[in-house]
Amino acid sequence: MRHSLASLPEPPTRPGNGHLQDWALAPLGLIEEGAARARAAGKDVFRLRLGLPAVVGFSPAWNRRFLTDLGTFRSAGSFSAVVPYLSGGVILSDAPGHGPRRQTMNPGFGKRHLEVLRERTQAALPGVPQGEFDALAWADRAVLALLNAAYFSGEFSPRLLHAFLAPLRQPFPVPALPRPGLFLRVNAELRRLAHQRLTAGGDDLLAVLAPLPGGLEETRVSLAAAHDTTTHALAYALWHLARYPQWHAPEHHGAVLKETLRLYAPGWMGSRRLGRDLVWDGVRVPRGALALYSPYLTGRDPGLWDAPGEFRPERWADKPPAWAYLPFGGGERLCLGMHLAQMLIHDVLGALPPLRAVRGDATPQPGITLGPRGPLVVRRD
């Protein structure tokens, strides 16, 4: 027998607006409560009322289906569509066009090509300040310089790059507002640099993307996907190294970054629209409904992790179950910039002097990406 969406557990609603108010103001508490109620009912999904029917799942089985059944779980009409920064390129394309499109882009972001960029990105890393400094603000500046080096050999106007990416960090609805003037200026700068690559050659990421169909849009959209995610991951990693200096050694940095991303997945929530009806665990979810998965919820699921809220890099001596750890998503839509982000962050961590945490607020704040409320004041030892 098939049940309707109404049979699923849900977090408490508010009269008149369902879950919309909590979704806007305190989404982590909302989804944590939804997951707790689902678990208590023996389910791995719960529903939300966000003006349209929505279902959130958090088990490895849900993640696997979500990320591999691309005919059912469609990007068109997802949350990315309402954010001009992310609304385009490979992020918003769907099967059957998505796969071939990704294949044209993957080599530029593969490990072999990234090695070509590495000398340039390492040289672009800003110095670590003396004395006390805010690791969040420093990570922001550092990632801007590193991405400028990787994408543009450092030739994109740093002021314009900063102006372009800064609104992404703001709470909703700021990142969703149209910015036609700013986007025009960014597109003009992209065209200027792409013209140089197409005539004089080059080997940075723009040189790889510029000749592709829609290559400048791919450049702009992937930059937006790259910046806050990498900044927040780096800031959290710095903070944890400063708090637990016994982990600040090259042989531990891999586990530190994994543990940081498990606890504070910057891509805390991924959304799709159902292209056809879905039957999940006996419940029929209608075509057109919003479907969500959450690397944050899965990464903190007490059924999957011991002491899920604690920072324990030693847990990475063992491999987690499949589809239980997905800070970069998975399947065909696996993060395009996964190797780039890992390379940049590892190179930064490897170049860092010993740090001590002074004071800070690492409370996760969910916006387009999840990051620390900050500041995160650390001191060079």
Ligand code: HEM
């Ligand atoms: C630590 C840093 C990063 C994290 C945690 C992260 C996380 C993610 C996640 C979770 C997804 C899948 C979203 C979904 O399934 O809805 C994704 C997709 C994507 N990411 Fe990243 N990302 C990071 C850095 C980057 C960088 C540096 C780039 C630059 C190229 C990038 C570009 C993209 C793109 C283009 C997609 C869409 C891929 C597709 O749909 O085929 N990301 N990322």
